[in-house]
Amino acid sequence: MKRVHTLVGAAASLLAATWLSTGSAQAACNLGPNIKHVVHITFDNVHLRRDNPNVPSDLEQIPNLLNFVTQNGIITGNHHTPLISHTANDILTTLTGVYPDRHGVPVANSYGIFVPQSPQHPTGIVFSSSFLYWTSLSGGSAAAGDGLPNMLAENGKNHPAPWAPFTKAGCDVGAYSVANMEFETVPADVATVFGPNSTQVQGINAILAANPNDNNFAHQAARQSVNTDWLGIAVHCAKGSPLCTPPNGGPDALPDEPGGYTGFNALFGSVNVAPVICAKANAVNSAACDAHGNVQGVSGKLITDAYGRPGFPNIFSPTADQSLGYAAAMLEAGLPVVYIYIADVHDRNPLPANPVTGRIAPAHAFGPGEQEYVNQLKAYDQAFGTFFARLAAEGITKDNTLFIVVPDENDHFVGSQPTPPGCDGIHVPCTYTAASEIAASLNRLLLTQRGNSTPNSVHSDDAPTMYINGNPAPTNPTTRTMEHDLDLLTATNPITGTTDKLSFRLADQAAMKLLHMVTASPARTPTLTMFGNENYFFSNDFNNANVPCTLPPSCVVVPVSPAATFAWNHGDVQEDITRTWMAMAGPGVRQLGRNDDTFSDHTDVRPTMMSLLGLKDSYVHDGRVLIEDLEEQARPQSLRGDGQFAKLATIYKQLNAPLGSLSLNSLDFANRSIVADDATYQAYLTTIGDLTTQRDALASKIKTLLDGAAFNGNRIQGNEAEGLIKQAQQLIDGAANLAH
Numbered sequence: 001m002k003r004v005h006t007l008v009g010a011a012a013s014l015l016a017a018t019w020l021s022t023g024s025a026q027a028a029c030n031l032g033p034n035i036k037h038v039v040h041i042t043f044d045n046v047h048l049r050r051d052n053p054n055v056p057s058d059l060e061q062i063p064n065l066l067n068f069v070t071q072n073g074i075i076t077g078n079h080h081t082p083l084i085s086h087t088a089n090d091i092l093t094t095l096t097g098v099y100p101d102r103h104g105v106p107v108a109n110s111y112g113i114f115v116p117q118s119p120q121h122p123t124g125i126v127f128s129s130s131f132l133y134w135t136s137l138s139g140g141s142a143a144a145g146d147g148l149p150n151m152l153a154e155n156g157k158n159h160p161a162p163w164a165p166f167t168k169a170g171c172d173v174g175a176y177s178v179a180n181m182e183f184e185t186v187p188a189d190v191a192t193v194f195g196p197n198s199t200q201v202q203g204i205n206a207i208l209a210a211n212p213n214d215n216n217f218a219h220q221a222a223r224q225s226v227n228t229d230w231l232g233i234a235v236h237c238a239k240g241s242p243l244c245t246p247p248n249g250g251p252d253a254l255p256d257e258p259g260g261y262t263g264f265n266a267l268f269g270s271v272n273v274a275p276v277i278c279a280k281a282n283a284v285n286s287a288a289c290d291a292h293g294n295v296q297g298v299s300g301k302l303i304t305d306a307y308g309r310p311g312f313p314n315i316f317s318p319t320a321d322q323s324l325g326y327a328a329a330m331l332e333a334g335l336p337v338v339y340i341y342i343a344d345v346h347d348r349n350p351l352p353a354n355p356v357t358g359r360i361a362p363a364h365a366f367g368p369g370e371q372e373y374v375n376q377l378k379a380y381d382q383a384f385g386t387f388f389a390r391l392a393a394e395g396i397t398k399d400n401t402l403f404i405v406v407p408d409e410n411d412h413f414v415g416s417q418p419t420p421p422g423c424d425g426i427h428v429p430c431t432y433t434a435a436s437e438i439a440a441s442l443n444r445l446l447l448t449q450r451g452n453s454t455p456n457s458v459h460s461d462d463a464p465t466m467y468i469n470g471n472p473a474p475t476n477p478t479t480r481t482m483e484h485d486l487d488l489l490t491a492t493n494p495i496t497g498t499t500d501k502l503s504f505r506l507a508d509q510a511a512m513k514l515l516h517m518v519t520a521s522p523a524r525t526p527t528l529t530m531f532g533n534e535n536y537f538f539s540n541d542f543n544n545a546n547v548p549c550t551l552p553p554s555c556v557v558v559p560v561s562p563a564a565t566f567a568w569n570h571g572d573v574q575e576d577i578t579r580t581w582m583a584m585a586g587p588g589v590r591q592l593g594r595n596d597d598t599f600s601d602h603t604d605v606r607p608t609m610m611s612l613l614g615l616k617d618s619y620v621h622d623g624r625v626l627i628e629d630l631e632e633q634a635r636p637q638s639l640r641g642d643g644q645f646a647k648l649a650t651i652y653k654q655l656n657a658p659l660g661s662l663s664l665n666s667l668d669f670a671n672r673s674i675v676a677d678d679a680t681y682q683a684y685l686t687t688i689g690d691l692t693t694q695r696d697a698l699a700s701k702i703k704t705l706l707d708g709a710a711f712n713g714n715r716i717q718g719n720e721a722e723g724l725i726k727q728a729q730q731l732i733d734g735a736a737n738l739a740h
Helices: 002-022 063-072 087-096 164-168 188-194 199-210 217-230 270-284 320-332 371-393 442-450 477-488 509-514 602-613 644-656 661-674 678-711 718-739
Strands: 037-043 073-080 110-114 125-129 173-176 233-236 265-268 337-342 401-407 438-441 456-459 465-468 490-492 499-501 503-507 528-532 536-539 579-585
Touching: 037 320, 037 602, 063 073, 063 371, 063 401, 063 579, 087 602, 110 456, 110 465, 125 456, 173 320, 188 199, 199 217, 217 270, 233 270, 265 270, 270 320, 320 337, 320 371, 401 602, 438 442, 442 477, 465 477, 477 503, 477 528, 503 509, 503 661, 509 528, 509 661, 509 678, 528 536, 602 678, 644 661, 644 678, 644 718, 661 678, 661 718, 678 718
Parallel strands: 037 337, 037 401, 173 337, 438 536
Antiparallel strands: 073 579, 110 125, 173 233, 233 265, 401 579, 456 465, 465 528, 490 499, 503 528
């Protein structure tokens, strides 16, 4: 600790002199009219709608945020996720503006990869985390995955990074706990950037080697320190920015970036970011950091890990106090663009480590209106109130700052009815005898109910993707039998006592392709996806794989405390999971308050933001600019005074979005065909293949037109738009006919 603080002091003095002599990169940052700052906030499962009609929603209990966006901009509850609706791919879709088939991560928060069978991989299936630094390979290395980038574009290269257009425009970009914009795993991501034999990796490995993974508090604290120092925080700098110069800064390599990306530097991890940020921020606001150069939350509380070490909390579930504190410090340090992530409020924030055992207490899930849930919402509200007031005091307001707030997804509460009846959580706290998703052993249920013991692996979820050993084709009898057997599985709900059908919708590879779930790497394509009953969480029990459900342990169980850590299911296709919200406020955004008139999804956030900022990505987005939410003068000249763009964009979303009309009807058609006889299935494969081909070709034409109008000044011609609208409607109607 002393060595770090000494380094911080030296770095701070050096940086202060550098700032005085060269000025900040913000002066060169070129954003849209009247926009000097961007604050991009990603929430984890914070709800606009009520989960219990008597209990105010999450946002109703965060009025400082809700009132800010409704009074200064727009909040829409007609916003949607991609599929599978889960943390990693939802965030990455928002960051890129393309669906998962084009950014490489369709299954979150990890995905399976078919590899050659070997002694090291006897099943021929490996799993990669979806959470890896932007330029990391799947699995963290070529040997651990398919040898391709985790963020895999449709051309087989690394997808362009979301910060590159900003840094090329002279803007420094800060990121805090946002998926894949900073290091997600240590030492693999550190090795990706600095090299496997770098001094950074050697130092990390030395700490890990010197501290066994046991119950000793000091050992655990030391092991945790490498994550605290390196994970979750980054600054990507404009060329020549003084923030990212040595000793803290290093090269920001994006080898696949279109047009090249050389001469750019970045800061990675608290060990490098904090001293640089604090040297500047404390000169503006003495509350930004403590005397040792460590960033504080907006409450003034030091941001630490569970062992008390300053730095990243190391849980990738930072509270509003922590994330907003870092955002404020970055803005005060002169960073014009800040991306942050804030954890949900319906789970207990992790407690400090036990000083005797060294272990961190497990999380705990709450139902709507429980006292701790309400208390955490109150703390979030206070944090946002302090945050907005602090920024306003520095002249950072809705008049010169674009605020964007997007949750990754919604989620579905699984639990008993609250008591007492009619409780509202505010005046009368609610309690629950059960608050937990229902854990179901998929392989044992298949064995017991269907006699199916086909070896497979699943990405555990309430919408599990299944990878059958040997990667059989869709028409293979093994695959077909598995689909029929999954469709017939049932369970007695331990909470309600009712008999539940466990499969809600089945998607084979043809359906997944239409739903934008098939990437440029065939090895990542699952055998099938079971969008399940939203009350259940499915996994394979390999320890008891040959034990029927008539024998213990139970195949269907509601975990009880302390194991009851999850009560909010997401990942599925149902509306209460996939329909969420999005908010914007700032220059160019119309003051519409709550407005659900326009269907949107995560791909629309990026192009809308880029249009407002006058910036441009190097690729065509799958989303479109939400001109309905923008002031006329804030729209590109080619999008003013012409209704053709909005008409074409509206039907485009129903044509191409995973939660649009064509996709949802196609999924119904797919499910019915998959569980039918083989002749019906063969006919379906031809039909859905033709539909997907036609949809993709038409969607490509339309999104190219929409992107060209928004970013190249190409006004859409009326006759052309009307023809495309007619073609789109025919395909949409055709899918509806197939569904019914």
